[in-house]
Amino acid sequence: MKILVTGGAGFIGANFVNYMVNEHPEDEIINLDLLTYAGNLENLKDVENKPNYKFYKGDIADREFIFNLFEKERPDVVVNFAAESHVDRSIENPSIFVQTNVLGTTTLLDASVKYGIKRFHQVSTDEVYGDLPLDRPDLFFTEETPIHTSSPYSSSKAAADLFVRAYHRTFGLPITISCCSNNYGPYQFPEKLIPLMISRATADEKLPVYGDGANVRDWLYVLDHCKAIDLILRKGKVGETYNIGGHNEKTNLEVVKTVLKAVDKPESLITYVEDRKGHDRRYAIDPTKIENELGWVPEENFDTGIAKTIQWYLDNEDWWKNILSGDYQNYFQKMYIDKGRVSE
Secondary structure (H helix, E strand, C coil): CEEEEECCCCHHHHHHHHHHHHHCCCCEEEEEECCCCCCCHHHHCCCCCCCCEEEEECCCCCHHHHHHHHHHHCCCEEEECCCCCCHHHHHHCHHHHHHHHHHHHHHHHHHHHHCCCCEEEEEEEHHHHCCCCCCCCCCCECCCCCCCCCCHHHHHHHHHHHHHHHHHHHHCCCEEEEEECEEECCCCCCCCHHHHHHHHHHCCCCEEEECCCCCEEEEEEHHHHHHHHHHHHHHCCCCCEEEECCCCEEEHHHHHHHHHHHCCCCHHHEEEECCCCCCCCECCECCHHHHHHHCCCCCCCHHHHHHHHHHHHHHCHHHHHHHHHCHHHHHHHHHHHCCCCCCC
16 A cells, blocks of 8 residues: 555654655655654664655645645655644644634545545544543443534644545545544654653753643553554445553653653643633543444553653654754754755
8 A cells, every 4th residue: 555644754654654655655644744843854763764654745735736746746645644643733823723724634534535545534633522521430431422622723623524424425535534542652842741840850950830730631552553554455344433542541740750750850840821712621532433343442651652762752752852952943954955865
């Protein structure tokens, strides 16, 4: 298969590209990323010279560029990771999220219809379901849970999902959708909770925790997520949505304290800050469908996954320090433009 992965230089996308290039050498993986602030080609150093990997820099909302790319490459499958994803940023500037997450997705869908894509997979989020009360641990998100968004980010993702479903019904485009819980693992941009806490704790800086820290998230190790998507592409039923969860509910405060203990720093570094607007209280996914129908189960629990994650950040301090300094944004120029491997 020739698989076009959009947003493949971001956190989850890069992990997916690395996994697919190595796990399926018979497939050609085409990585498309605009390299905005969260896109980092250093995440893909280990595969950038592999014969079954190719990179393009471009915007999924650029209609001319996308149609030219589809005409040139004729992919069989599209996996759409490309998205603005940080809730705080969506509150500050919602229009950027509409541009990328909604208009970008519909541009990809239009090209997919024209060029006869065999599978369009939309990577979504459990945030499209809204949140759950803290005092009802028996409640979980299922594939039948109504959409009930809380932020501009989740609203833009829900809108994109609805367009994906509409293109399946209206145009017969073969689609699948996956809604995942909070991912963690290597290559996550340092603004997100776990890498932010690791970087600040190792520097003996204050660790900001929203509100009372009691918000609950279901944590999914990123490689388990990548394997689930791979399975959906090969065995998932066209037109279906699959929830991917880790069975690992933790409060934000528990996560922060776990990080502090692992790096041997005091809990006195924790500082409570004003809560985020519209902050969802609890996310929890029921992954029964993907487990029963496709046989997927996460290989990592939170204890094993967080240990691997923290160790990776400790072993790769230069990686996240390059991001904090902004040096990572020079990688594309240095490794691609200057070496004549691609033109902007």
